[in-house]
Amino acid sequence: MYEKLYEMNISYQIRIIQESDLDSLLLVKSDVSVHTDRFQQQKEGKAVYLGAFINHYAIGYVLLSLDNKEDVMPYTNHKRCADMIDLLIIEPLRNCGVGSRLALACEEFCKEKEIPYLGLDVNPTDNAAAKRLYERLGYYSVGEIHLDGVYEYIDEEGSKGKYEDWCIDMIKRIE
Numbered sequence: 001m002y003e004k005l006y007e008m009n010i011s012y013q014i015r016i017i018q019e020s021d022l023d024s025l026l027l028v029k030s031d032v033s034v035h036t037d038r039f040q041q042q043k044e045g046k047a048v049y050l051g052a053f054i055n056h057y058a059i060g061y062v063l064l065s066l067d068n069k070e071d072v073m074p075y076t077n078h079k080r081c082a083d084m085i086d087l088l089i090i091e092p093l094r095n096c097g098v099g100s101r102l103a104l105a106c107e108e109f110c111k112e113k114e115i116p117y118l119g120l121d122v123n124p125t126d127n128a129a130a131k132r133l134y135e136r137l138g139y140y141s142v143g144e145i146h147l148d149g150v151y152e153y154i155d156e157e158g159s160k161g162k163y164e165d166w167c168i169d170m171i172k173r174i175e
């Protein structure tokens with residue numbers, strides 16, 4: 001009878017993440033070293049750590065690395081290209097537009113810094129939804145599928161396995 005049972009409008013703020021947000025970030029990803037490394041990069045001016053917050057609770061984040069994304073330079077005419085890394089929104093609040101807003105915040109930051117391209121890596125097979133999101137925002141694939149990382153995991157039966165993350169680069173001209 002109903003096409004949609006409910007719609008969720010959430011009110012949140014996007015801002016630069018501070019070291020004092022660590023406790024809140026650990027509820028999203030519990031690995032302290034991931035966040036402290038990003039704070040260090042931010043301190044050194046190499047990256048900007050952006051978060052989405054409801055009050056002081058983090059609901060998502062993205063690391064905007066200002067170092068050139070070297071592997072895509074042939075496709076940007078060797079113009080500067082920042083790198084959008086580990087965009088993540090907590091599961092219950094996905095599909096509300098927060099991920100797109102964080103990506104757009106990265107673009108705004110690049111525009112302010114006159115960085116003409118923004119790039120990212122995405123696994124097109126296992127993460128088709130994320131790829132669709134980037135395409136909707138105007139990102140396009142360049143280069144070849146490549147092995148971005150190999151991650152160890154333990155499955156439900158306690159057996160160890162390795163996951164190969166095969167990704168494609170996507171870029172967008174944002175000037």
Ligand SMILES: CC(C)(COP(=O)(O)OP(=O)(O)OC[C@H]1O[C@@H](n2cnc3c(N)ncnc32)[C@H](O)[C@@H]1OP(=O)(O)O)[C@@H](O)C(=O)NCCC(=O)NCCS
Nearest residue numbers: 087088089094095096097098099100121122129130132133
């Ligand atoms: C990928 C990820 C970051 C997307 O975040 P998100 O907040 O769900 O993204 P958005 O809500 O902006 O967009 C997702 C979908 O919701 C839809 N949407 C956006 N705003 C909406 C709204 N207000 N109401 C209903 N739907 C909406 C979008 O159209 C999009 O639909 P599509 O999948 O058909 O394109 C999130 O799924 C995630 O954290 N995944 C795990 C980590 C990951 O894979 N990160 C990507 C690494 S490359």
